[in-house]
Amino acid sequence: MRNIKLTLAYDGTNYHGFQEQRGSGLPTIQEVLEKILQKFTGRRVVIYGAGRTDAGVHALGQVVNFDAAGWPIPTARIPLALNGALPDDIVVREAADVPEGFHARFSAVSKTYCYQIYNRRVPDPFYARYSYFEPRELLLPAMQEAAGYLLGQHDFAAFRAQGTPVKSTVRTIHQLTVERSASLIRITVKGDGFLYNMVRIIAGTLLQVGLGKYPPQTLAGILASRQRSLAGPTLPPQGLFLVQVDY
Amino acid sequence: MRNIKLTLAYDGTNYHGFQEQRGSGLPTIQEVLEKILQKFTGRRVVIYGAGRTDAGVHALGQVVNFDAAGWPIPTARIPLALNGALPDDIVVREAADVPEGFHARFSAVSKTYCYQIYNRRVPDPFYARYSYFEPRELLLPAMQEAAGYLLGQHDFAAFRAQGTPVKSTVRTIHQLTVERSASLIRITVKGDGFLYNMVRIIAGTLLQVGLGKYPPQTLAGILASRQRSLAGPTLPPQGLFLVQVDY
Numbered sequence: 001m002r003n004i005k006l007t008l009a010y011d012g013t014n015y016h017g018f019q020e021q022r023g024s025g026l027p028t029i030q031e032v033l034e035k036i037l038q039k040f041t042g043r044r045v046v047i048y049g050a051g052r053t054d055a056g057v058h059a060l061g062q063v064v065n066f067d068a069a070g071w072p073i074p075t076a077r078i079p080l081a082l083n084g085a086l087p088d089d090i091v092v093r094e095a096a097d098v099p100e101g102f103h104a105r106f107s108a109v110s111k112t113y114c115y116q117i118y119n120r121r122v123p124d125p126f127y128a129r130y131s132y133f134e135p136r137e138l139l140l141p142a143m144q145e146a147a148g149y150l151l152g153q154h155d156f157a158a159f160r161a162q163g164t165p166v167k168s169t170v171r172t173i174h175q176l177t178v179e180r181s182a183s184l185i186r187i188t189v190k191g192d193g194f195l196y197n198m199v200r201i202i203a204g205t206l207l208q209v210g211l212g213k214y215p216p217q218t219l220a221g222i223l224a225s226r227q228r229s230l231a232g233p234t235l236p237p238q239g240l241f242l243v244q245v246d247y
Numbered sequence: 248m249r250n251i252k253l254t255l256a257y258d259g260t261n262y263h264g265f266q267e268q269r270g271s272g273l274p275t276i277q278e279v280l281e282k283i284l285q286k287f288t289g290r291r292v293v294i295y296g297a298g299r300t301d302a303g304v305h306a307l308g309q310v311v312n313f314d315a316a317g318w319p320i321p322t323a324r325i326p327l328a329l330n331g332a333l334p335d336d337i338v339v340r341e342a343a344d345v346p347e348g349f350h351a352r353f354s355a356v357s358k359t360y361c362y363q364i365y366n367r368r369v370p371d372p373f374y375a376r377y378s379y380f381e382p383r384e385l386l387l388p389a390m391q392e393a394a395g396y397l398l399g400q401h402d403f404a405a406f407r408a409q410g411t412p413v414k415s416t417v418r419t420i421h422q423l424t425v426e427r428s429a430s431l432i433r434i435t436v437k438g439d440g441f442l443y444n445m446v447r448i449i450a451g452t453l454l455q456v457g458l459g460k461y462p463p464q465t466l467a468g469i470l471a472s473r474q475r476s477l478a479g480p481t482l483p484p485q486g487l488f489l490v491q492v493d494y
Contacts, residue, residue, distance in 0.1 A: 125256050
């Protein structure tokens, strides 16, 4: 086995998420990449992704691994070779040799996501694909205070989409920041793992706080309740980015 | 007549340019906007645009005007009303009342365009729609020196796409800067008017200089020759932005 790790960036707008969705008819990032690897290597290649980004979600640093056994190209030249064959909205940023035991998903120790809110009275057409538009004024200090309640190890059952069976809903958030840079508000979350739609629900809940609909300390009660209905709405996918995966 | 001036920003990727192209089948910015104005005003509305951006070209500050006679909405509320009906990739930034004699195209005294080159070894999927990708190293000082030859009043026949009859090919460039900001090289041109594809040919010629294919002083000879074949290639539309129109 020749285990290769790739770091990918992609604009997820035109894809049905990272992972193969049988029968959806839309391409996925995984399908596109596997097809190209099959062409280069002459055999069926399966890639493993660190996170299953949903339809419309973007990545700055998605990580995948695959077995490149028999492909004679040096690792350093893999990004250039793949980028020449990939569509413009998927880019291989880096390639590296990793030990046989490395698995993009199971070896990951933490992941960082970012949710972008475009917050100005008038929208910007160049951010429409990459952010959620909120024209009302947002109370940044309240959002920052609310974020503090989510730090650390908690049962995040209230911040989880229905219908996805998992062994445990306990996760640890190492870092959660809310920052403004010009018209963009960025909610950045680093954690040991995330439940389905967890970041988009956290962003939706912090948005309610920013709009003054919940006081920041409500977050403690929402966490304790384990009730999805008490948290805020799931914000749409186009504001979400998988920023980094740590090993 | 109630003459209204609108300032528009749009992502031109999904449009067949600003102006109606009969028979192309693709929507144009003008068509989309006129249809919405017709719905609001209850009658056929014709809009006049300052510049006919081509298919795939973007705008930060396109200007149009139209007769809003009979539409009872106050001018200050027009952006919000139109943005609620427009697709996400077209935004009305401002609306203003202008004198009856104002015409977005004929009243313009100068226009500013910007051409973006993404210059790094590895492409960025989030700039694919908004720049031309050039992975080779570019000699910025040479590009800046070459730009100096184009300043002022000249016959720009060498920087003009074939087959577009115009009375004169003499134009004045007031400003032409080449600047790097991280991985983006921005060529910004302000002039009293532009020939068909002129900015994209200037960008393509400066790119050749940046690659070391022409020395900067070649620009004087290209201008004097009036031969399109001596200038560089026409760079693709996705790097071009209509930034501002001055009146």
